[in-house]
Amino acid sequence: MKKNRGMLVVVSGPAGVGKGTICRALLAQSADIEYSVSVTTRNCRPGETEGKEYYFRTKEEFQNMIKNQEFLEWAEFCGNYYGTPKFHVERALDENKTVLLEIDIQGAKQVKELYPDGVFIFIVPPSLKELSERLHGRGTETEDIIQQRLAKAVQELNEIKNYNYIVENDYIEAAVEKIKCIITAEKCSVRRYLFDVKEE
Numbered sequence: 001m002k003k004n005r006g007m008l009v010v011v012s013g014p015a016g017v018g019k020g021t022i023c024r025a026l027l028a029q030s031a032d033i034e035y036s037v038s039v040t041t042r043n044c045r046p047g048e049t050e051g052k053e054y055y056f057r058t059k060e061e062f063q064n065m066i067k068n069q070e071f072l073e074w075a076e077f078c079g080n081y082y083g084t085p086k087f088h089v090e091r092a093l094d095e096n097k098t099v100l101l102e103i104d105i106q107g108a109k110q111v112k113e114l115y116p117d118g119v120f121i122f123i124v125p126p127s128l129k130e131l132s133e134r135l136h137g138r139g140t141e142t143e144d145i146i147q148q149r150l151a152k153a154v155q156e157l158n159e160i161k162n163y164n165y166i167v168e169n170d171y172i173e174a175a176v177e178k179i180k181c182i183i184t185a186e187k188c189s190v191r192r193y194l195f196d197v198k199e200e
Contacts, residue, residue, distance in 0.1 A: 005093050005094055005096055006092060006093040006094070006095065006096045006097045006098055006099060007093075007098045007099070007118075007119060007183075007186060007187065007192065008089065008093065008099050008101060008111075008115050008117075008118040008119070009033075009098060009099065009100050009101065009118070009119045009121065009179075009183060009186075010101045010103065010108050010111055010112075010118050010119065010120045010121065011023060011100065011101070011102050011103075011121050011123060011179070012102070012103050012104055012105050012107070012108045012120075012121075012122060012123070012163075013105075013122055013123030013124060013125075013156070013169075014124075014125065014131060014149070014152070014153030014156050014157070015104075015135070015149040015152070015153065016125075016131050016134045016135040016138065016149060016153075017123045017124065017125050017131060017134075017153075017169055018123065018125075018134070018169040018172065018175070019102050019123050020053075020102065021172055022123060022167075022169060022172060022175050022176055022179065023035065023100060023102045025172055025173075025176045026100065026176050026179055026180065027100065029176065029180070030180065030183075032097070032098060033097075033098045033099075033100050033183075034092045034097045034098065034099050034100065035099075035100050035102075036084060036085075036088055036089050036092070036099050036100060036101045036102075037051060037052070037053070037054060037055055037085075037088065038054055038055070038082055038083060038084055038085075038102070038103065039054065039055040039056075039057055039062060039065065039071075039074075039081075039082070039083045039084075039085055040054045040055070040056060040057070040080060040081065040082045040083075041056075041057060041058065041059045041062050041080045041081045041082075042054075042056075042080040042082075043056075044056050045140055055085070059081065062074075062081045062083065065083065065085075066083075069086075070085055070086055070087070071083040071084055071085060071086060072084040072085070072086050072089060072110065072111055072114060073103065073106075073107040073108075073110035073111050074107070075104060075106045075107050077104070077152075078145055078148060078149075082103070082104070082107070083107075084101060084103060084107065084111070089101070098183065098187075104156075105156045105159045108120060108162075108163075109159075109162070112162070117191070117192075119164055119165070119182065119183070119186050120162070120163040120164045120165070121163060121164065121165045121166075121167055121179060121182060122159070122160050122163040122165070122166050122167070123167055123168075123169050123175070124157070124160070124166060124167070124168050124169070125153075125168075125169060126168060126169075126170045128150065128153065128154070131150065131153060132146070132150055135149060135150065165182050167179060167182075
């Protein structure tokens with residue numbers, strides 16, 4: 001019996017639902033999980049570091065990466081581009097690592113076509129009111145952008161059916177613990193092993 005190559009874990013959900021916070025907490029508690037850093041054209045926010053939260057690139061640089069087919073998926077929202085570089089994910093999976101990918105719903109659809117055996121987790125807020133309060137509390141976007149994100153969130157909730165698991169982000173600690181349990185269970189799944197039974 002031998003294990004297949006690494007496992008891809010995709011975490012997505014509406015903007016402001018706390019995906020980033022959950023993933024950071026999960027990574028802090030799980031040394032065996034490797035984070036897939038995305039590329040973006042949006043401005044670097046206070047406290048963010050190049051190569052840690054994102055790879056920050058100009059739109060021209062991003063478009064060149066698209067032409068060179070360097071992304072597993074990419075999307076445009078509110079005037080900015082976001083994408084997942086291929087090289088990082090493929091290398092980690094080949095090394096039998098668990099790769100954590102935090103992306104939006106549109107990107108998750110693209111990734112699922114390439115990695116149907118991935119583990120897809122949808123993060124939901126306790127309520128849309130709570131989501132609105134979180135977006136306003138970030139203080140990083142204009143009211144117009146926030147309203148766009150809220151409208152999109154309503155549409156995105158209809159995509160839950162395309163995911164394997166749903167986790168409500170009411171309390172960060174509880175949400176992280178649920179995801180850790182999901183990953184543990186998936187690592188023990190029979191479908192992730194190749195069996196080579198030999199008769200004596």
